[in-house]
Amino acid sequence: MNIGAPKALWKGAGRVIRNWRLWCLFYFLNLLFAAVLALPFASVFAKDISRSLAGSDLLAGFNYRWYVEFIHANDANGAYFESLVPQIVVLLGVYVLMEVFLAGGFFSVFAEGGRGKVSRFFSECASKFFPILTITIGEIVLLFALYKGDAFWARANLAAAGEALTDAQVLHAELWRYGAVIAAFMIVNLFSDFAKAAVAIDDDTLAHKIWRGLAFAMRHPFASSGTYLGAAIVSAAVIALYYFVESGMHPLTAEGIVLQIAAGQIFILLRIYSKLIFYAGEAALYRENQIEVINVKREMLE
Amino acid sequence: MIFSLAGRNLWQQPRRLAWWFWKSSPVVAALLLVSAAAAPSQTTLTGIANYKIDVRLDPGAHSTDAEEILSWHNTSGTAVDRLLFHLYPNAFKSNNTTFMREGGREISPAARGWIDIIKFVDLRTNQNLTENIRYIQPDDGNLHDSTIIMVQLKRPVRARDSVSVSIDFQERLPQAVSRSGWAPGREFYFVSQWFPKIGVLENGAWNCHQFHAFTEFFSDFGTYDVNITVPANYIVGACGELTGEPQKSNGTVTYEYVAHDVHDFAWTASPDFLSETRTFSYEGLPETKVVLLLQPEHSGLADRYFAAVDTAIKYFGFWYGPYPYPVITVVDPPRTAHVGGMEYPTLITAGTEDYTLKDFLSPEVVTIHEFGHQYWYAMVANNEFEEAWLDEGLNSYSTGKVLEKAYGPNTSVFRIADVYPVYLYPLASFQGLPIAPIIGKVWIHEPYNRLPLYLDYDKTDPISKYGCMAFDRGSYRTIAYNKPELVLRTLEGVLGPDMMGDVLRTYFEEYKFRHPTAADFERVCERVSGKDLGWFFDQFIDGTGTVDFGVKSIDYYRETDLSSGASTYVTTVVVTRNGEIKMPVDLRLSLDDGSAVDTVWDGQSSWRSFSFRTSVPPDYAVLDRSGKIPIDMDYADNSLRVHSLLSPVFKWVGKILNYFQNVLMTVGMLA
Ligand SMILES: [Zn+2]
Numbered sequence: 001m002n003i004g005a006p007k008a009l010w011k012g013a014g015r016v017i018r019n020w021r022l023w024c025l026f027y028f029l030n031l032l033f034a035a036v037l038a039l040p041f042a043s044v045f046a047k048d049i050s051r052s053l054a055g056s057d058l059l060a061g062f063n064y065r066w067y068v069e070f071i072h073a074n075d076a077n078g079a080y081f082e083s084l085v086p087q088i089v090v091l092l093g094v095y096v097l098m099e100v101f102l103a104g105g106f107f108s109v110f111a112e113g114g115r116g117k118v119s120r121f122f123s124e125c126a127s128k129f130f131p132i133l134t135i136t137i138g139e140i141v142l143l144f145a146l147y148k149g150d151a152f153w154a155r156a157n158l159a160a161a162g163e164a165l166t167d168a169q170v171l172h173a174e175l176w177r178y179g180a181v182i183a184a185f186m187i188v189n190l191f192s193d194f195a196k197a198a199v200a201i202d203d204d205t206l207a208h209k210i211w212r213g214l215a216f217a218m219r220h221p222f223a224s225s226g227t228y229l230g231a232a233i234v235s236a237a238v239i240a241l242y243y244f245v246e247s248g249m250h251p252l253t254a255e256g257i258v259l260q261i262a263a264g265q266i267f268i269l270l271r272i273y274s275k276l277i278f279y280a281g282e283a284a285l286y287r288e289n290q291i292e293v294i295n296v297k298r299e300m301l302e
Numbered sequence: 303m304i305f306s307l308a309g310r311n312l313w314q315q316p317r318r319l320a321w322w323f324w325k326s327s328p329v330v331a332a333l334l335l336v337s338a339a340a341a342p343s344q345t346t347l348t349g350i351a352n353y354k355i356d357v358r359l360d361p362g363a364h365s366t367d368a369e370e371i372l373s374w375h376n377t378s379g380t381a382v383d384r385l386l387f388h389l390y391p392n393a394f395k396s397n398n399t400t401f402m403r404e405g406g407r408e409i410s411p412a413a414r415g416w417i418d419i420i421k422f423v424d425l426r427t428n429q430n431l432t433e434n435i436r437y438i439q440p441d442d443g444n445l446h447d448s449t450i451i452m453v454q455l456k457r458p459v460r461a462r463d464s465v466s467v468s469i470d471f472q473e474r475l476p477q478a479v480s481r482s483g484w485a486p487g488r489e490f491y492f493v494s495q496w497f498p499k500i501g502v503l504e505n506g507a508w509n510c511h512q513f514h515a516f517t518e519f520f521s522d523f524g525t526y527d528v529n530i531t532v533p534a535n536y537i538v539g540a541c542g543e544l545t546g547e548p549q550k551s552n553g554t555v556t557y558e559y560v561a562h563d564v565h566d567f568a569w570t571a572s573p574d575f576l577s578e579t580r581t582f583s584y585e586g587l588p589e590t591k592v593v594l595l596l597q598p599e600h601s602g603l604a605d606r607y608f609a610a611v612d613t614a615i616k617y618f619g620f621w622y623g624p625y626p627y628p629v630i631t632v633v634d635p636p637r638t639a640h641v642g643g644m645e646y647p648t649l650i651t652a653g654t655e656d657y658t659l660k661d662f663l664s665p666e667v668v669t670i671h672e673f674g675h676q677y678w679y680a681m682v683a684n685n686e687f688e689e690a691w692l693d694e695g696l697n698s699y700s701t702g703k704v705l706e707k708a709y710g711p712n713t714s715v716f717r718i719a720d721v722y723p724v725y726l727y728p729l730a731s732f733q734g735l736p737i738a739p740i741i742g743k744v745w746i747h748e749p750y751n752r753l754p755l756y757l758d759y760d761k762t763d764p765i766s767k768y769g770c771m772a773f774d775r776g777s778y779r780t781i782a783y784n785k786p787e788l789v790l791r792t793l794e795g796v797l798g799p800d801m802m803g804d805v806l807r808t809y810f811e812e813y814k815f816r817h818p819t820a821a822d823f824e825r826v827c828e829r830v831s832g833k834d835l836g837w838f839f840d841q842f843i844d845g846t847g848t849v850d851f852g853v854k855s856i857d858y859y860r861e862t863d864l865s866s867g868a869s870t871y872v873t874t875v876v877v878t879r880n881g882e883i884k885m886p887v888d889l890r891l892s893l894d895d896g897s898a899v900d901t902v903w904d905g906q907s908s909w910r911s912f913s914f915r916t917s918v919p920p921d922y923a924v925l926d927r928s929g930k931i932p933i934d935m936d937y938a939d940n941s942l943r944v945h946s947l948l949s950p951v952f953k954w955v956g957k958i959l960n961y962f963q964n965v966l967m968t969v970g971m972l973a
Binding site for chain 1: 637745746747750751753754757758922924927932935936937938939940941942943945946947948949950951952953954955956957958959960961962963964965966967969970971972973
C-alpha cells in the first residue's frame, strides 16, 4: 500500500532516532570541520581581546568600533583574512564531498528501517559514493545554469524596467524573481534527492536507477514534494526557533555563556536531525511505494 | 525663434531692476554703502550677485528656456573687465567633460544635458556681448569641458561699482544625474545648478572652478527672484518663498519665488507631489514654515519628515543661532531621480527607501543633515570646491550631535552596500566576512559609522587637499565627511563639549553670510578656547598622520614594609605611540578595588614608562578610557589587563564556531 508524505516523514523521523549513532557521527564531523575553520579567526580574536577592555565591551554586547578596527587590522593591513580564503574554499569542498560520501549510507540504512550497523553504513557509503557524486555534480551544474540564467534574465529585464518602478514595485518584482528561482532550485534538488535515493536503494545500472528515481518523483508528485517540503519546513522552523531564542540571550556570566554555547550546539543537532529527515523521509517513501509497485507487478504476473 | 524676446522690451529693464532692488533685502542697499575695508568680522557679503530669472519648463522636451538678469556688485578695490560664469549643465554634455572623466562615468546620448547661451547683453550699454563669450578650463585645460565661460566686457566694472547683464539661455535637462534633471518613468524634474551663475571675485581674482566629479559649489550671496512656468497640473517647490498669486494662462501656471541672502537657487516640479505645510515655533526662535513635497509612495512618512525638521530647527537654533529664513522646503525625490540628500538655500532634498526599518532613522538622518547645511553651507558659506570639509565636516559633526541628543547615542544600524545585512540573515557580510549570524542587530555610536571609510583612506589625501582634486570618490568622502567628523570629535575631546559648542556658535555668528576659510575656523577655535591649536590643525587637517596609542605592558611587584607589614604595589606601565600624531592622552591605572589613578601622557615620544605606587594591586591600565580620541585606529590595544578575562573570548569563540557549523550545514545542502 502506498504511503503519503506525512507517513513517510513520520517513519523517517523515527528511523533517524533509531540511528542516533549516525546522527552523532554527522554532528562530530560537522563540529570538527567547523573547529578547523574557526580556529584562525578565533585565535586572532582571542589575542586581540583577552587582555583588553574591549573584551568587557564585547561581553556586554557587540562593539562596532572594535569590529571595524579589528577587521581593518587583519584584512586591509595584513590581508590575513584574505590569505585564509583558499584554505576555507578547500575545506568547504572537502566537506561537501564528505556529505556526498555519507549520503549513500544514510539512504541505504534509512530505507531498511531498522538500526543500521555502522560497518554496513560505511560500506554502503563507499559503494554508493561515485554514483551519488555523479548526481551531485549534475545537480550543481544545473543549479549554476539556473543561477546564471536568472542573472542574465534580470539584467535584461529588471534593469530595463527598474528605472520606471517605485521601490515597492522593485521589491515585489525581486520577491517574485527570488521566489521563482528558489522554487526552481528546490525542484532540481528534489529530483536529485530521489535520484540519489534510487541509486542508493535499488540494484540496476546507474542510468536506469537515476531514471527510476526521477520517474518516481514524477509519478508521485504530491507525496515526493510533500515529503521534501515537510522536511524543509521542519528545517526552517528549527532555524527560526533558534534565532528567536538566540536573539534573547545576552549572557554576562560564565553559566550564561555555557548555556548560550549549549543552545548553539543543540541547534546544530536539530539542524542535522532535520537534514536527516530529508534522507529518511525520502528513503522511506521511495522504498515503501516502490515495493507496492513491485508487488502489483508480481500480482499481475501471477 | 531662439532670439525672440516675447513680451520683453529692453527699455523696460531699468524700471524692472529698480522695482526688484526695492523688493530685495534691505541688506543689499546697506551693503552697497559699506566699504570693503570695514572690519571683516562686521561685514556680511549679502547682495553681491542678484538674479531675476524667468524660466519655462517644457516637460515634453525635457528642456527649459529662460531669461536671466544678473546684477553683480564688484566689492573689490580693482576694476574688472571680464566676468566668469559657471555653466554646470555642460558637465553632462559628453563623456569627455571633466566631471565625467574624473568620475569614470559614461552618459548615453539620450541622457545628456547641456546649456546654451542664446544672448548676452551688458545692460549698462545695451551692448550684445554674445560674441565675446569664451569657454575656459582654468583647472585642467580639458578642451572638452565647457562648464565655465569668460565674457570680455567692453566697459570694465569699476571698483565698488555694479553691472547688470541679461542672459537668455536654453537648457536641455539631463536624465537625473548628480542631483539634476528628469527622473525616468516619472514626471519629476529637479532643476539645480541650472542657470549661468557668476563666479566669486576674491581679492581681485576670479574663483571659478570647473564642474568636477567630486565637488560641491561656491558662489556669492544675493537676492533671487525667479518666475517658474510649468504645466498647470504641476506642483512646484523652490528656494525662497512663494510670492503673490500663481498666474495661469494657456494650460500653464507661473509661480514666483523670492529668496533673500542666499547664494544659489534650485527648484523642482512634478504633478505627483503630495504637498503639506506645517509651521514650527519655539520660544526664543522665529516661526519657520516647513513645506514638504512627498512622493505618493512615501505618504506614510510625512510625520517622520516633519518631526526630523522640527528637531533640527530646535537644536541648530538653540545651539548655534536661530534659523533666519521664513521657510524651509523639504523635497522627497522618487527613487529613479537618484537625488539623495542635497542642500540648497532654504530647500533640501532628503529621500528614503521603502520598507526601511524605523530604527535606521532613514529619512531622519538625511533630513537633519541637509537642514544642518542651512548653517554650514547656506549661511556660513565656505568654498566647497576647495575646503569641502569645512561645511560637510562641521555639518556631519553637528548632525551627529543632534542625532545623539534627539534619538540617543546609537543612531545607526549596520548598513553596507545599500542593504541592511543585519536583517538579511544569513547573507550579511562585511568586507567578505559574513557576520550577521554571529552578531545580530548592531547599533553604532555616532562617529564610528565614519571609521570604515576613513581607515581605508587614512593616508590618501590630507583634509586640506582641495576636495575637487581628491584621489577618488572614496578619498573625497573621507576628507570631506568621515575624517573631519572624527577629527572634530577629537577636537571636542581636547576642548571639552561646552567649549566646542561655544566655538561653533561663535564661528556661526561671525561668519554667517560670509565666505570663511579653514584658517578663519582655526582662529575662532584658538580665540574662543584661549589655546594654541596649531599642533592640532597642522597634524589633523594638513597631514595624513594617524593616531594609535597603546599600552605595551603592565607589570607589578609587591614591596612589604618590614616594620609596619604594609604592602605597596609598584606597577610599571609602558605606553607606546604607534601612529605619527602626537597629542596628549589620558592614562588610567585601575586597581583591584575599583579605584583608579589618573595621569596624562603628552604623547610626544614614541614610548614612555610610567611607574605607580599603590596600596592595592593593579587590575588594568587604559589610555583614553572615556573615548575622547575616537580617531584612534586601534582601541583594543588602548588597554591591558594584568590577568586575561576569558569569558568574552569563550562567548564569541562559541558564536564563531556555531557560525561556521551553520555555514557548513548550508553548504552541505548541495550534497
Ligand atoms: Zn552634506
